[in-house]
Amino acid sequence: MIYRLIVKEFTLELRRKSVISGIALYLISLVFICYLSFSLRLSVISEAIWSALFWLAILFSVINSVAKSFIGEKRGLSLYYYTIASPKAIIISKIIYNSLLCFILSLLGYVLFQVFISDPVQDTPLFFLTLILTSTAFSSALSLISGIASKTNHSNILMAVLSFPIIISILLMAIKVTKNVLDGLDWSASYDELLNLMAINCILSGLAYLLFPYIWRS
Amino acid sequence: MKTWIKILGVLLLFYAHIAGLLMEVPRLNIVNETIRATYFHVPMWFGMVFLFLMSLYYSILYLRKPSLELDIKAESFAHAGLAFGILGILTGMIWANYTWGSPWHGDPKQNGAAIATLVYLAYFVLRGSIDNMEQKARLSAVYNIFAFAAMIPLIFIIPRLTDSLHPGNGGNPGFNMYDLDSRMRLVLYPAIMGWFIIGYWMVSLRIKLSKQLDILLDLEDEKLK
Numbered sequence: 001m002i003y004r005l006i007v008k009e010f011t012l013e014l015r016r017k018s019v020i021s022g023i024a025l026y027l028i029s030l031v032f033i034c035y036l037s038f039s040l041r042l043s044v045i046s047e048a049i050w051s052a053l054f055w056l057a058i059l060f061s062v063i064n065s066v067a068k069s070f071i072g073e074k075r076g077l078s079l080y081y082y083t084i085a086s087p088k089a090i091i092i093s094k095i096i097y098n099s100l101l102c103f104i105l106s107l108l109g110y111v112l113f114q115v116f117i118s119d120p121v122q123d124t125p126l127f128f129l130t131l132i133l134t135s136t137a138f139s140s141a142l143s144l145i146s147g148i149a150s151k152t153n154h155s156n157i158l159m160a161v162l163s164f165p166i167i168i169s170i171l172l173m174a175i176k177v178t179k180n181v182l183d184g185l186d187w188s189a190s191y192d193e194l195l196n197l198m199a200i201n202c203i204l205s206g207l208a209y210l211l212f213p214y215i216w217r218s
Numbered sequence: 219m220k221t222w223i224k225i226l227g228v229l230l231l232f233y234a235h236i237a238g239l240l241m242e243v244p245r246l247n248i249v250n251e252t253i254r255a256t257y258f259h260v261p262m263w264f265g266m267v268f269l270f271l272m273s274l275y276y277s278i279l280y281l282r283k284p285s286l287e288l289d290i291k292a293e294s295f296a297h298a299g300l301a302f303g304i305l306g307i308l309t310g311m312i313w314a315n316y317t318w319g320s321p322w323h324g325d326p327k328q329n330g331a332a333i334a335t336l337v338y339l340a341y342f343v344l345r346g347s348i349d350n351m352e353q354k355a356r357l358s359a360v361y362n363i364f365a366f367a368a369m370i371p372l373i374f375i376i377p378r379l380t381d382s383l384h385p386g387n388g389g390n391p392g393f394n395m396y397d398l399d400s401r402m403r404l405v406l407y408p409a410i411m412g413w414f415i416i417g418y419w420m421v422s423l424r425i426k427l428s429k430q431l432d433i434l435l436d437l438e439d440e441k442l443k
Binding site for chain 1: 333343347368372
């Protein structure tokens with residue numbers, strides 16, 4: 001069931017080309033704005049600013065793309081899913097699908113940063129591990145919140161308001177590890193943060209799995 | 219709530235405020251007399267954590283067995299907890315102004331506290347934007363549990379990982395700050411107890427008020443019919 005739901009998400013996504021290209025364009029314009037506003041043709045930015053900028057760009061595009069996972073769905077469609085699948089299968093499939101989406105988005109962001117800004121990453125495997133961990137954490141937090149926000153009157157504003165305080169701890173960890181990667185520090189230097197990210201992942205995905213059935217019932 | 223508990227709470231706070239300002243305190247470098255802020259600042263955080271835990275407890279109960287009363291309780295506890303949190307930030311800022319030189323120092327603990335307040339402000343925004351009573355109660359209970367779990371790393375873990383100027387840090391930001399000697403415990407513990415009682419009292423008044431308003435609304439509905 002979970003597998004089929006994930007496949008369904010992908011086929012739906014590929015069918016609506018305008019949405020994917022919209023998100024990609026969003027990310028490209030964001031990076032380009034960073035490039036222009038820091039006038040990077042003439043100057044260079046430090047590692048700390050690189051990692052903060054990178055994660056902010058990823059954060060905004062991820063919030064926008066994950067938000068549509070429940071908010072965009074039509075009322076009839078969600079009723080239909082309700083009759084054929086269990087809520088637990090739905091949330092797991094959404095989390096897996098969204099983390100893949102987040103990972104692809106952050107890869108795209110990384111490529112864009114390489115092209116426009118610079119590529120100070122020295123330890124690629126560690127950087128990719130960070131990307132994977134943060135994308136799963138983002139997706140489990142944002143999937144549940146998108147489910148909550150979709151039931152409210154001003155879902156787009158609430159999506160941002162509800163998710164920012166929860167996302168901050170993940171974001172801080174990610175920025176710190178990334179800065180360590182850019183400085184070329186050893187794995188042992190970011191061991192604590194990685195462990196923390198994993199713990200946050202477990203807490204958030206476990207809670208999303210437990211709590212989603214209550215949202216779904218309405 | 220029993221009357222004698224309320225009286226006890228008021229007396230404890232009277233004692234804590236008078237003794238907190240007058241009693242002898244240990245002399246430490248830089249901190250000096252501002253060490254007295256412990257009596258007024260620290261109980262706020264204990265009170266806040268206590269009230270938020272109660273709010274979390276009622277949210278969990280609500281999800282297990284929905285009833286309007288449990289929702290009112292969860293909301294009232296969160297409300298009082300938020301008030302305690304804001305007071306905690308303000309008292310901390312006053313202290314920081316004299317000890318660190320500026321009210322907002324960007325210390326990890328200050329940032330964590332600010333984010334915790336943001337979480338509960340978001341909780342109230344969420345409650346405000348749903349019309350259906352039952353749906354409001356359920357969604358806000360879910361968000362309450364989720365947000366509390368996401369806040370734990372912020373308040374209890376990150377300050378331990380990063381350097382902080384906050385007293386008691388550089389090791390453990392826990393209970394033994396300022397090398398609490400027995401004289402300080404004599405004031406701090408009663409102050410914490412007193413604020414627990416006052417916080418609980420505030421909440422119970424608010425619960426009563428919400429219930430009366432609910433009954434009033436029902437009566438008006440009947441009149442219209």
